[in-house]
Amino acid sequence: xxxxxxxxxxxxxxxxxxxxxxxxxxxxTIIAAALFIFSDIFIKGVPTFFKSEAPYVNTExxxxxxxxxxVWHDQNGQEYSMSQKNYEQWVVAHPEKEIVDLHNLTxxxxxxxxxxxxxxxLVFICMVIAxxxxxxxxxxxxxxxxxxxxxxxxxxxxxxxxxxxxxxxxLFGLGVFCWLAPVITDVPKDSAAFFCxxxxxxxxxxxxxxxxxxxxxxxxxxxxxxxxxxxxxxxxLRAVPKGFREASFALGATQWQTIRKSVLPFAVxxxxxxxxxxxxxxxxxxxxxxxxxxxxxxxxxxxxxxEGPWSFLTQSVQALPFHIYTLAKFPESEHVxxxxxxxxxxxxxxxxxxxxxxxxxxNRLRNKLKx
Amino acid sequence: xxxxxxxxxxxxxxxxxxxxxxxKGVSLDIPExxxxxxxxxxxxxxxxxxxxxxxxxxxxxxxxxxRGSIKILGQDIHASDVDAIELRxxxxxxxxxxxxxxxxxxxxxxxxxxxxxxxNKDVLDEAVERxxxxxxxxxxVKDRLKTSALGxxxxxxxxLCIARTIAVQPKxxxxxxxxxxxxxxxxxKVEELITELREQYTIVIVTHSMQQASRVSDRTAxxxxxxxxxxxxxxxxxxxxxxxxxxxxxxGRFG
Numbered sequence: 001x002x003x004x005x006x007x008x009x010x011x012x013x014x015x016x017x018x019x020x021x022x023x024x025x026x027x028x029t030i031i032a033a034a035l036f037i038f039s040d041i042f043i044k045g046v047p048t049f050f051k052s053e054a055p056y057v058n059t060e061x062x063x064x065x066x067x068x069x070x071v072w073h074d075q076n077g078q079e080y081s082m083s084q085k086n087y088e089q090w091v092v093a094h095p096e097k098e099i100v101d102l103h104n105l106t107x108x109x110x111x112x113x114x115x116x117x118x119x120x121x122l123v124f125i126c127m128v129i130a131x132x133x134x135x136x137x138x139x140x141x142x143x144x145x146x147x148x149x150x151x152x153x154x155x156x157x158x159x160x161x162x163x164x165x166x167x168x169x170x171l172f173g174l175g176v177f178c179w180l181a182p183v184i185t186d187v188p189k190d191s192a193a194f195f196c197x198x199x200x201x202x203x204x205x206x207x208x209x210x211x212x213x214x215x216x217x218x219x220x221x222x223x224x225x226x227x228x229x230x231x232x233x234x235x236x237l238r239a240v241p242k243g244f245r246e247a248s249f250a251l252g253a254t255q256w257q258t259i260r261k262s263v264l265p266f267a268v269x270x271x272x273x274x275x276x277x278x279x280x281x282x283x284x285x286x287x288x289x290x291x292x293x294x295x296x297x298x299x300x301x302x303x304x305x306x307e308g309p310w311s312f313l314t315q316s317v318q319a320l321p322f323h324i325y326t327l328a329k330f331p332e333s334e335h336v337x338x339x340x341x342x343x344x345x346x347x348x349x350x351x352x353x354x355x356x357x358x359x360x361x362x363n364r365l366r367n368k369l370k371x
Numbered sequence: 372x373x374x375x376x377x378x379x380x381x382x383x384x385x386x387x388x389x390x391x392x393x394x395k396g397v398s399l400d401i402p403e404x405x406x407x408x409x410x411x412x413x414x415x416x417x418x419x420x421x422x423x424x425x426x427x428x429x430x431x432x433x434x435x436x437x438r439g440s441i442k443i444l445g446q447d448i449h450a451s452d453v454d455a456i457e458l459r460x461x462x463x464x465x466x467x468x469x470x471x472x473x474x475x476x477x478x479x480x481x482x483x484x485x486x487x488x489x490x491n492k493d494v495l496d497e498a499v500e501r502x503x504x505x506x507x508x509x510x511x512v513k514d515r516l517k518t519s520a521l522g523x524x525x526x527x528x529x530x531l532c533i534a535r536t537i538a539v540q541p542k543x544x545x546x547x548x549x550x551x552x553x554x555x556x557x558x559x560k561v562e563e564l565i566t567e568l569r570e571q572y573t574i575v576i577v578t579h580s581m582q583q584a585s586r587v588s589d590r591t592a593x594x595x596x597x598x599x600x601x602x603x604x605x606x607x608x609x610x611x612x613x614x615x616x617x618x619x620x621x622x623g624r625f626g
Contacts (some may be wrong), residue, residue, distance in 0.1 A: 241470065249427065251482055252457070266473065
């Protein structure tokens with residue numbers, strides 16, 4: 001008997017499987033790229049975190065800031081590589097050795113404590129500023145303002161801002177925060193755009209900028225990430241069911257009471273998702289901090305050489321992306337390689353742990369606030 | 372006419388700045404401590420009219436009262452010195468889709484009092500108990516007041532929404548198809564509750580179910596295309612309507 005449901009093997013079936021394979025290969029391409037990046041970095045980078053003798057963890061890598069790496073040979077052809085500080089001690093301790101062929105490599109010795117702390121601070125302060133402004137703006141856009149032409153233009157501009165290259169934000173930050181932002185100081189700089197007496201005190205309000213500083217860098221990053229945060233927060237506020245707002249209004253709540261008690265709490269998981277997006281974008285940016293927050297010769301940590309509790313804000317910082325950028329300019333060599341890959345691996349782990357923290361927080365809240 | 376709590380006089384309402392009227396000159400008086408039902412086919416403006424009564428339509432930018440007035444307790448609710456927030460404390464609302472907050476049962480009922488700034492725990496406890504008893508829910512939930520309101524069944528959630536509304540002790544309760552998302556048993560319980568509540572509150576209910584209107588209401592208004600066709604005692608409307616249109620609708624010949 002003939003099978004009425006006989007499998008057909010025509011052009012239609014072939015086309016079906018061609019489409020399937022095109023889609024499948026496209027997906028595999030991106031997975032392959034990601035796998036390559038991660039495995040390459042971790043395989044070459046993670047060994048830097050450890051060493052062969054006790055305590056097995058490379059403490060120097062995590063507790064020292066980048067230093068000049070000195071590489072030299074002694075008269076017997078034995079090769080040495082140490083950070084410059086250790087090199088000087090070594091010279092004193094081994095007066096009998098002759099030093100041949102000495103090289104100094106910038107930022108390739110020591111560790112990454114400074115950049116690590118700098119990036120963590122930059123990201124943290126940036127997110128505090130960006131979330132405050134971003135959530136407020138999103139509340140205004142989603143709850144208070146109407147739907148007129150003006151508002152849709154504003155929304156469109158915010159969306160467009162998200163596509164502006166980061167170097168443009170960097171220049172904006174350099175001009176506004178580093179050179180123009182107001183400070184209160186006893187001695188205004190000549191370069192200040194404008195200054196006047198600060199009320200009745202002996203100080204001046206001077207528009208001279210914050211210089212290359214942690215604060216200027218954080219603000220620049222915050223401005224850069226705001227469009228992403230505002231858009232994502234607005235989406236999550238809009239996703240809160242209309243019924244919650246109506247019920248709250250119907251009970252005689254004011255607009256702010258309604259937002260505070262019946263909208264915001266339920267939008268927090270979405271806001272945290274937005275901040276994950278923000279953190280991963282901010283942490284990786286190099287151009288804005290290069291212009292506004294970091295200096296190559298910076299060597300002290302934020303809590304060293306402080307003049308007051310807040311002075312770390314007005315100092316320049318080291319930052320991981322910039323550190324990596326400095327290292328990347330060297331030709332690959334066995335002396336620089338551990339530092340290069342180690343820094344990148346540590347950077348990835350830092351960003352991933354920031355993101356992971358937000359994801360965990362969000363999932364916890366989601367479970368608590370289901371509707 | 373001394374016990375007319377709500378007085379509508381030639382009310383016109385538009386969702387689009389007055390270009391088209393959704394409600395076209397409705398005049399009716401709603402008496403105190405009775406149940407008044409609004410019936411009519413979908414899109415006839417009955418829900419819109421209901422939402423005019425506590426100014427919920429203020430939340431829509433382009434919505435506008437085009438003519439006429441609404442007086443509640445003799446006060447024009449659109450007068451410039453009327454605060455919609457104060458009005459809504461006196462005119463509560465229960466929605467079509469039960470919408471308790473994803474909080475505990477207790478917090479749901481206490482919500483309206485908390486936003487009025489009442490923090491005293493004894494006052495809140497007492498109000499929560501009174502409201503839950505008032506909505507015939509107390510016996511079912513008294514042992515789990517601190518658990519999430521979303522763990523309740525649909526009918527219980529709707530009665531919780533009613534409890535939440537009566538917690539602020541309004542004069543009027545507006546109900547926008549309160550049973551349309553409920554099964555027949557839950558519906559029966561809510562209807563029973565409505566019958567009890569009319570001792571204390573003035574209730575205006577929008578419903579698609581003719582049987583429900585005839586069971587729970589004292590007076591019924593029939594709307595069609597934004598106009599009030601007929602408004603009378605429920606018995607009269609259902610047994611001896613004066614308009615042909617009303618008769619066709621309630622007998623199911625159109626709608």
